[in-house]
Amino acid sequence: MATGSAQLDATAKPPCLRVAGDWTLVHYARLEQAIAAISLPLASDTTVDLSQLGTLDTAGASLLVNLLGAGRLADLAREAPGLAAARRALLQTVGTALDDYRVPAKKVRRGNAVIEVLARIGRTMEAVGHQQRRLLGFVGLTLETLARTIGRPRRWRGTALLAHLEQTGMDAVPIVVLLTFMVGAVVAFLGSTVLADFGATIYTVDLVGFSFLREFGVLLTAILMAGRTASAFTAQIGSMKANEEIDAIRALGLDPMELLVLPRVLALLAALPMLSFLAMIAGLVGGGLVCALVLDIPPVMFISLLKSDIGVRHFLVGIAKAPVFAFLIAVIGCLEGFKVTGSAESVGAHTTSSVVQSIFVVILIDAVAALFYMEMGW
Known part of the structure; x- marks a missing residue:
């Protein structure tokens, strides 16, 4: 050579x-x-x-x-x-x-910290707006798929629905009941401590009843489901996306929305109201136990005060929020799963994102609902 x-x-x-x-x-x-x-x-x-x-x-x-x-x-x-x-x-x-070929120009860092902070805030707000548009689009797609399959029983995924109902509902009963029982006891104890200065410890019963029937029962349950179920939905669908199983489903002529999303959404729609009801009962039991042990209010008197002071409408106001929370939690969890790009790091990042978004949306909707109920006098 x-x-x-x-x-x-x-x-x-x-x-x-x-x-x-x-x-x-x-x-x-x-x-x-x-x-x-x-x-x-x-x-x-x-x-x-x-x-x-x-x-x-x-x-x-x-x-x-x-x-x-x-x-x-x-x-x-x-x-x-x-x-x-x-x-x-x-x-x-x-x-x-x-x-x-041209040598890339070096980016010159601006020395103005205020401009950098404002630019970062702008990028974050743009990302949030893009995320909300995708969420609205996915909500519409879910509702469209539900409307398309609701009248065709042969396309219902009964086995998947029951499996997810057991996972999201039955398996979550112990943690929901235990948490709300302890929170009910804490609310009753703190309420009695404050109201004792005014000689109004008897109103601890009303405090526990109002707080759990209207707010704490459904809100604590929804937050638990956001951390437990939304993350599970994202991890399951994200792993399938990373392993190209969703592409295989489409190649077989099946609809991933109908096969993966609808059973999860419907299961959580059925499970969250039932779990919220159990959470309300557990919170009232926890508060009643503290009233019986600390305030010498026997269970019979506790129940009598609840019946006389708190109407059924407070229970209805609280339980009405459960389906809304359930739908949003399930949709966010499934959407983040579909956004996984194919690596274990992406699965973890979107799982974290689904939990954060779900909790934020739940608290935001609950605050808006509380203001609405207050203005309506409910």
Whole structure:
């Protein structure tokens, strides 16, 4: 394998550049030294002799482009008629690529901290707006799929629905009941401590009843479901997305919305109201236990006060929010699962995002509902 060379004969009229040997990556260092010995750029009247050129690859072509200049490559057909068409095409392709390349400009960091903070806030708000548009679109797609399948019982996924109902409902009963029981006891204890200064400890019963029937029962249950069920939905669908199982479902002619989303949404729609009812009962039991042990209010009197002071409408006001919370939690969990890109890191990131979004939406809707109920006098 002959090492490439480049010699400039300045005594010839006109001057002639003779290129010979192999111009390949193996000889790159020596060829660079040979080019450095030639004064560049070449004179416009310098001719080029490529008749002795041996093997040529992209590394050697880039060196020839630097030696000849990108502007002379178009004239190779005239200046070097004996050059093979493949080598001429390689030189012209490399020359075009090097001529189009531009060194990326370095980003200059602005020193104004206020502008950087405002820019970051703007990017965050833009991302939030984009996320909300996607969520609204996914809600519409879910409702459209539900309307399309509700009248076609053959397309109902009964087995999947029951499996998810057990996972989201039955399996969550212990943690929901235990948490709300303890919160009910804490609310009763704190209420009795404050109301004792006014001689109104008897109203601890009303405090526990109002708080759990209207707010705490459904709100605590929804937050638990956001952390437990939304994350599970995202992890399940995200793992399927990462393993390309959803693409396989589409290849089989099945609808992922109908197969994966609807059973989860319907299961949580059925489970959350029932869990909220159990949470209300558990909270009242916890509050009643503290009243019996600390305030000497027997269970019979506790129940009697609840019946006389708290109407059924307070229970209805609280339980009415459960289906809304359930739908939003399930939709957010499924949407984040579909957004997984294919790695374990993406699954974890979107699982975290689904929990945060679900809790935020639940608290936001609950606050709006509380203001609405207050204005309506309910």
